[in-house]
Amino acid sequence: MLKLSKLTDYAAVIMAQIARDPLRAHTASELAETANLPYPTVGKTLKMLAKGGLVVSRRGAQGGYVLSRSPDDISASDIIVAIEGPIGMTECSHADGECDLMEVCGVANNWQRVSLAIRTLLDGVTLAQLAQSSPIKLPVHPPIQSVTLSDAHEG
Amino acid sequence: MLKLSKLTDYAAVIMAQIARDPLRAHTASELAETANLPYPTVGKTLKMLAKGGLVVSRRGAQGGYVLSRSPDDISASDIIVAIEGPIGMTECSHADGECDLMEVCGVANNWQRVSLAIRTLLDGVTLAQLAQSSPIKLPVHPPIQSVTLSDAHEG
DNA sequence: TGATATAGGACTATTTTAGTCCTGTTTGGC
DNA sequence: GCCAAACAGGACTAAAATAGTCCTATATCA
Numbered sequence: 001m002l003k004l005s006k007l008t009d010y011a012a013v014i015m016a017q018i019a020r021d022p023l024r025a026h027t028a029s030e031l032a033e034t035a036n037l038p039y040p041t042v043g044k045t046l047k048m049l050a051k052g053g054l055v056v057s058r059r060g061a062q063g064g065y066v067l068s069r070s071p072d073d074i075s076a077s078d079i080i081v082a083i084e085g086p087i088g089m090t091e092c093s094h095a096d097g098e099c100d101l102m103e104v105c106g107v108a109n110n111w112q113r114v115s116l117a118i119r120t121l122l123d124g125v126t127l128a129q130l131a132q133s134s135p136i137k138l139p140v141h142p143p144i145q146s147v148t149l150s151d152a153h154e155g
Numbered sequence: 156m157l158k159l160s161k162l163t164d165y166a167a168v169i170m171a172q173i174a175r176d177p178l179r180a181h182t183a184s185e186l187a188e189t190a191n192l193p194y195p196t197v198g199k200t201l202k203m204l205a206k207g208g209l210v211v212s213r214r215g216a217q218g219g220y221v222l223s224r225s226p227d228d229i230s231a232s233d234i235i236v237a238i239e240g241p242i243g244m245t246e247c248s249h250a251d252g253e254c255d256l257m258e259v260c261g262v263a264n265n266w267q268r269v270s271l272a273i274r275t276l277l278d279g280v281t282l283a284q285l286a287q288s289s290p291i292k293l294p295v296h297p298p299i300q301s302v303t304l305s306d307a308h309e310g
Numbered sequence: 311t312g313a314t315a316t317a318g319g320a321c322t323a324t325t326t327t328a329g330t331c332c333t334g335t336t337t338g339g340c
Numbered sequence: 341g342c343c344a345a346a347c348a349g350g351a352c353t354a355a356a357a358t359a360g361t362c363c364t365a366t367a368t369c370a
Contacts, residue, residue: 002157002158002159002235002239002242002243002244002273003243003244003245003246004157004244004245006246009245009246009266012262012266013256013259013260013261013262016261016262017261020261034259035256035259035260036256036259037256076269080157084157087157088157088158089157089158089159090158090159090164091158091161091164101168101190101191101192104168104189104190104191105168105190106168106171106172106175106286106288107167107168107171107285107286110280110284110285110287111164111167111285114231114276114277114280117276118157118273118276121269121272121273121276122269125265125269129265130262130265130266131261131262132265133261
């Protein structure tokens with residue numbers, strides 16, 4: 001259902017928590033308690049976010065996690081990619097010609113374009129927006145156009 | 156990774172095959188052979204598409220499947236929903252207040268909006284577009300705007 | 311030096327997804 | 341009427357992805 005994994009969901013919640021109080025370091029156990037999630041899972045999630053470069057960790061007493069950059073410079077894509085890897089609707093969304101059904105598939109190219117549009121959309125959603133309590137405003141999306149014979153002059 | 160399930164992927168391929176030759180009925184075994192996919196899987200997929208109302212089946216000799224309506228009136232969303240159920244990025248994307256972490260979550264509302272934007276995008280992609288060999292043209296998406304205090308006069 | 315925290319990885323359990331198969335029903339042709 | 345072609349529906353198994361837990365090591369501060 002185009003669903004995010006639970007971990008990604010947690011990651012967004014955790015990132016939002018940090019974003020709302022960005023100046024001090026947050027420990028995994030503190031974040032777990034606030035979010036009402038089990039500590040080991042939150043710990044795991046934070047490690048993935050750190051590995052993805054979205055948070056910076058500091059070990060030891062008084063340690064914890066802080067954002068690596070401003071909430072305005074962290075996108076929904078960034079969070080999804082950190083937890084789930086590259087965004088793509090189909091197996092063949094990333095690689096240029098991996099799928100052995102390519103010749104017979106007939107839709108790969110177009111799915112890739114749809115996938116790109118979604119990625120672009122998610123790139124435009126910032127952590128700052130996700131974290132704010134007022135709802136973000138989504139534009140009405142212009143309809144996707146077909147390239148017809150008369151106006152097709154791009155690859 | 157916001158990925159479609161394999162079955163959804165197959166469904167798109169199969170639907171596109173039918174769409175390219177919409178006048179006659181296509182049997183599951185014929186479609187399986189053309190798409191180079193195992194028959195039982197294609198059969199299962201077609202049953203789901205029939206149940207979802209996207210194709211109409213006819214039993215018996217000379218039977219098979221035809222599209223229930225024009226490829227222009229079938230969207231990518233339709234196909235995804237037929238195979239995977241309602242589109243939503245998070246568990247709480249559909250129901251209005253199911254998640255027990257709602258109070259502590261802080262991002263649900265905004266994920267729902269992102270989810271809606273994706274659904275709108277997918278509603279705008281037709282089977283006719285997916286099936287055509289020339290690539291569909293995606294518009295540059297306008298950035299998603301935040302509702303700030305000065306312009307927030309909606310829910 | 312001891313308490314606090316994260317790092318990293320191994321491991322298990324759970325859930326979802328994919329794929330197969332069987333039995334029943336409908337349809338068309340001989 | 342009978343037989344073969346085709347779908348309907350559901351049960352079932354297998355495989356893979358995800359979630360969740362735990363252990364040991366390392367860094368930091370007081």
